[in-house]
Amino acid sequence: MxxxxxxxxxxxxxxxxxxxxxxxxxxxxxxxxxxxxxxxxxxxxxxxxxxxxxxxxxxxxxxxxxxxxxxxxxxxxxxxxxxxxxxxxxxxxxxxxxxxxxxxxxxxxxxxxxxxxxxxxxxxxxxxxxxxxxxxxxxxxxxxxxxxxxxxxxxxxxxxxxxxxxxxxxxxxxIAPTQMLEPVTLSGIVSCVLSILCGGLNLLRGVHAIESILQCYLFAYFSVWRNSKSFLAFALICLSNMYLYELRNMWQILFHVAVGAFMTLQIRLRQPLGKAPDYNV
Missing domain, CATH: 3.30.450.50 (Longin domain)
Structure with missing residues (x-):
């Protein structure tokens, strides 16, 4: 039985x-x-x-x-x-x-x-x-x-x-990275496009664009410590712009930092789909 x-x-x-x-x-x-x-x-x-x-x-x-x-x-x-x-x-x-x-x-x-x-x-x-x-x-x-x-x-x-x-x-x-994420929203697509644009501009300046690439990856795929990694990427973006302070005007710096912050928010908002962390999803 x-x-x-x-x-x-x-x-x-x-x-x-x-x-x-x-x-x-x-x-x-x-x-x-x-x-x-x-x-x-x-x-x-x-x-x-x-x-x-x-x-x-x-x-x-x-x-x-x-x-x-x-x-x-x-x-x-x-x-x-x-x-x-x-x-x-x-x-x-x-x-x-x-x-x-x-x-x-x-x-x-x-x-x-x-x-x-x-x-x-x-x-x-x-x-x-x-x-x-x-x-x-x-x-x-x-x-x-x-x-x-x-x-x-x-x-x-x-x-x-x-x-x-x-x-x-x-x-x-x-095992955890196989977790699926919620569907991409319009604001998420916009943040990805802007992040890629910032990455391209950083490459033109001879500065590593790894922070923007990392943010796009974290937005697209689930990974362990995903939120912490996104905040780290944003911190690196801020440090990179401080390094370029004499080569960029204030508006350019604000644009890069704002895009980084917007992308960080989108990563935070796009939660895993299914039963993690809550089976009621």
Whole structure:
């Protein structure tokens, strides 16, 4: 029989358990799987925001967003789309119910144990497919999983979770840039054209145009620390114009700085598409 067996909510930064479903299951293999889940909860920040770990007769699925991770154990034959719909419901309810400041300031394990009531009700619904089918829309989740499937954790990842590797986390840094961004707006196109123009003018002056090129790249593609890189590029533009102070008049300098600031704003406004950072997008 396919079913959800256990679920928990943890803080991503330190793995502090915030809430969990109450269960009295004594199956040895399930207890071993929950041990892996406990180890995984302490290292969520090292993995992509949606993963599946297969451990024999059981699967561990998890998602993370806004500094909170949502994990669940289900039987191996439980449909993946239902598993992530289940986690999606937990996330939406938890975000609505609890203030981020309260979450970040929690110091005691299971500070939000009352959330177990919602977990249990949701678990019962997802273990009764007939009553569930009319209450959720599987199409959106099916499309999303097809476009961005969960990362399948490997035996090597499992060893890293259990503390046998210290070099594993670095390989996940290449996963985040595949994140799609929101559609380009007219103001974004204008900022790109102006940025390219400024880059061309800087090349004519014999000055590196790498700042403008970097800004265009950050606007077009998602990358780790994207906002920080955009502010760094803007700072370099300001420094370059200070260097050219004697070669340009005030209006030219203001134009370059204004375009750099406008481009930085467009990078900041163009957010990732999909479930990062919020599944409700």
């Amino acid at each position: 396919s079913m959800v067996l256990f679920a928990s909510v943890v803080r991503v930064g330190d793995g502090l358990p915030l809430s969990a479903s109450t269960d009295y299951e004594q199956d040895r293999e399930l207890q071993e799987t929950k041990r892996h889940l406990k180890g995984l909860s302490k290292k969520l920040g090292q993995f992509p925001d949606r993963c599946t770990l297969k451990t024999g007769p059981y699967n561990v699925n998890f998602t993370s967003a806004l500094g909170v991770g949502y994990l669940m154990v289900c039987t191996a034959n439980y449909p993946s789309v239902l598993a992530f719909c289940f986690l999606d419901e937990l996330q939406k309810e938890f975000i609505i119910t609890y203030d981020p400041k309260r979450i970040s300031s929690a110091v005691r394990p299971y500070s939000f144990i009352e959330f177990d009531t919602f977990i249990q009700k949701t678990k019962q619904r997802y273990n009764s497919p007939r009553s569930l089918s009319t209450k959720i829309n599987l199409a959106d989740m099916q499309t999303e999983i097809k476009l961005r499937p969960p990362y399948q954790l490997s035996p090597e990842d499992l060893r890293a979770i259990n503390g046998f590797s210290v070099h594993t986390p670095s390989k996940y840094k290449g």
